[in-house]
Amino acid sequence: MKQQLEDLFTQAIDQLKADSIIPPEHEVRLMFERTRQKEHGDFATNVAMTLTKAIGKNPRDIAQLIVAAIPSNALITETNIAGPGFINVFLAQDARYEVLNTIFVEKDAYGLAPENSKRKIMVEFVSANPTGPLHVGHGRGAAYGDALARVLSAAGNTVEREYYVNDAGRQMDILACSVWLRYLQANELSLTFPSNAYQGDYIVEMGADLKIQHGNEYCIDESKIDKISEHLAASIQGADEETTKSAYEKSIDQLITLAKTELGEGGFTIFFRRAIDSILADIKDDLSGFGVDYDTWFSEKSLFDNGKIMAAIEQLKQSDHLYEKAGAWWFRSTAFGDEKDRVVVRDNGQPTYFASDIAYHKDKVDRGFDECINIWGSDHHGYIPRVKASMQALGLDENKLNVLLVQFAVLYRSGEKIKMSTRSGKFVTLRELREEVGVDAARFFYAQRKSEQHMDFDLDLAKSQSNDNPVYYVQYAHARICSIFRQASERSIVVENLSAADFSLLNGEHESKLLSLLQRFPELVETAAKNYEPHQLNYYLRDLATAFHSYYNSTKFLDSDQPQREAMLALCSAVKQVLVNGLTIIGVSAPEKM
RNA sequence: GUCCCGGUAGCUCAGCUGGAUAGAGCAGCCGCCUCCUAAGCGGCAGGUCGGAGGUUCGAAUCCUCUCCGGGACGCCA
Structure with a gap:
C-alpha cells in the first residue's frame, strides 16, 4: 500500500525532474506517514517542504506541482495541500479492504517477508557462564534475544541462535573446586567453605551426589586445606580492603592448584564435568521451557582444544599486533582507538577470556554470516572497542559485528530493591519466575521495553497474575x-x-x-x-x-x-x-x- | 576523571528516526452486564517533554553546554 503510493509519487517527481523543475541530480527523500486525524486523509507526505531550498519556491506551490504530476490511478481519490505544505492523500475505499484478501491468502505468513530472502544473521544471546542456574537478569536477554531473532526472521532473514558456553578458564576451575569442597564436607571433613567460592545449594547437592557415587575416593588429608585457610587468615590480618580481596582470590587459586595436584587430571575432571554437565543441562531445559531454542551451543573449550586460540594469537604476533611486557602478551588495541592495550596471555601463560573472544569472533565471521549480533549486558560495553579492534587486526570486517546492549532489570519486591549475586547464591531464578508468573506474562513483560532502557521489574506485580499485566x-x-x-x-x-x-x-x-x-x-x-x-x-x-x-x-x-x-x-x-x-x-x- | 544508558502526566513507560492539537497503562473520579467472556467498554481530570542555548519553514526528537539518577572502566569472567 505504502509502496504503491511511493511509486506514484516517485513517478511524479521523476516527471518534474525531466521538466527541470526539480534539479535532476537532487536526491529526493520521499516519506509517507499515516495520519493521526482522518481530516488529514490516510497518508501524508512532507516532501514538498523538503524541496524548498532546492527549488526556491514556497512549499505549497511545490506541492501543487507534485500533485499535478501524479499519474492517473485507481488508488488515490483525493489529495489536498494543508498546513505549511503537507500533501494529504485520501485512498479509494476498495484499497482499504484489500488487506483482508491479503490476510486470507497469506494467513500465518501475513506481515512476514519471504523466508530466507535477505541476509544470514547470527544472534548470540544469554551466554551466561555455566556456574549456576539462570536468574531473572538473564531472562531479559533471553526474551529480547529470542524476540529479536524471531522478528529478524519474520523480516525475511536467515537467523541462527547461538549460546557461547564459557566452559574454560578460572571461573570453571573455581566451580569445580567448589563442588569438590562440598564433596569433602559431605564426607565429613571439617573445613571452612570459602566465601568467594560458589555458595548455591545446587553445589551442595552435587557434592553429596558425588559422595554417594565415589565414597571417599577423592578425599585428602584436611591439614593441607587447613594450611591454605590459615595462610589466608594470616594475610588478611589487619590488611586493607584491596589486599584482603586479593588474598581471597590467591587463596582460591591455591585451592585449585591443590585440587589439581591431589586429584590428578582425571579426578579433577570428574568434579568439573559433573558441575558443568548438570548446570548446562539445567540451563538448556530452562531456556527451552521459556520458549527459547538454540541452533548452536558453542563451546569455548573447543577453541582451546582445536588450537584456534593459539592460531589467532600466533597470527596477531606475526602481524606485530602483540608485544611482550612484564611477562605477559599485550594486544595493541590502542592502535585501533581503544583506550588502552589489553592483555591476551597472562604472565602465568594462561590466555585471558579476551583471547578466547578474539578466536571466537574470528570463527563466527569465518562461518559466513552477513551480520553477527551479540546481545551483551550493558556492563560489558567497554569490551566492544577491543573486540572490534581485534577483528580489524585480524583483517576481518568489524562492521559485521553488531553488539546490542541490554540493561539489567532492577528487581523489586515489596517496593524494595533486591540485590543479587551469583557466587553468593542469592537470586531469583528464571525457573522460579516462569513457574510463578508464566512464560507468556514474563516474556511479554520483558519484551515491552527497549533493550537499552533501564527496567524496573516488580516481582509482586508480575507474580500476582493481576490484570495490570x-x-x-x-x-x-x-x-x-x-x-x-x-x-x-x-x-x-x-x-x-x-x-x-x-x-x-x-x-x-x-x-x-x-x-x-x-x-x-x-x-x-x-x-x-x-x-x-x-x-x-x-x-x-x-x-x-x-x-x-x-x-x-x-x-x-x-x-x-x-x-x-x-x-x-x-x-x-x-x-x-x-x-x-x-x-x-x-x-x-x-x-x-x- | 573517561565512557554508556536514562530524565515525557502522581507511578511505569510509548512517541513510527524532524512534522499538524505530545499518547497509553496503572492509580483517582463518573458511568456501562435480562445481550457473543466486565481479564472488557465509554467519559472526566492530569504536562514548562530536567534546564539553557543552537541548527530551520518546524525540535520531545538533531548539535553544544549544564543539572540529576543508574551503570561500566582488572594480567575477573
Missing part, C-alpha cells in the same frame, strides 16, 4: 474472537466462506480503524527488525487489541443480517490472524479460551 489484554482479544466463532457454530451460523463477504459494508469508524491497523502490520515488522526493536510489536498488539475491544463493545456480530454479519466476521477473523502472527513473533501464546 498487558499480556492478558492482548490474549483476551484473541480469546474473545475465538468465542464469537464458537458461539456462531453453536447457533449453526455458517462462517465458511468469509473471504467472499462484501467488505464494503465495513465502513464504520471502528472498522476503518481496524483495517488501517491490519494494513500497518507488515511495515511494523519491517521497522521493528530494521531497528532491532521487537518491543514495537508489543505496542502494536495493544493498539490492535484496544481497537478490537472497542469494536466488540459497540457491535452485535451474530445478531446482524447475513451480509453485514459475514463482513464483520471476516474482519474479526483477520484481526485474529494478525494477533496470532504478532504474538508469535514475541514468543507469546494465543489462547482460545481464558
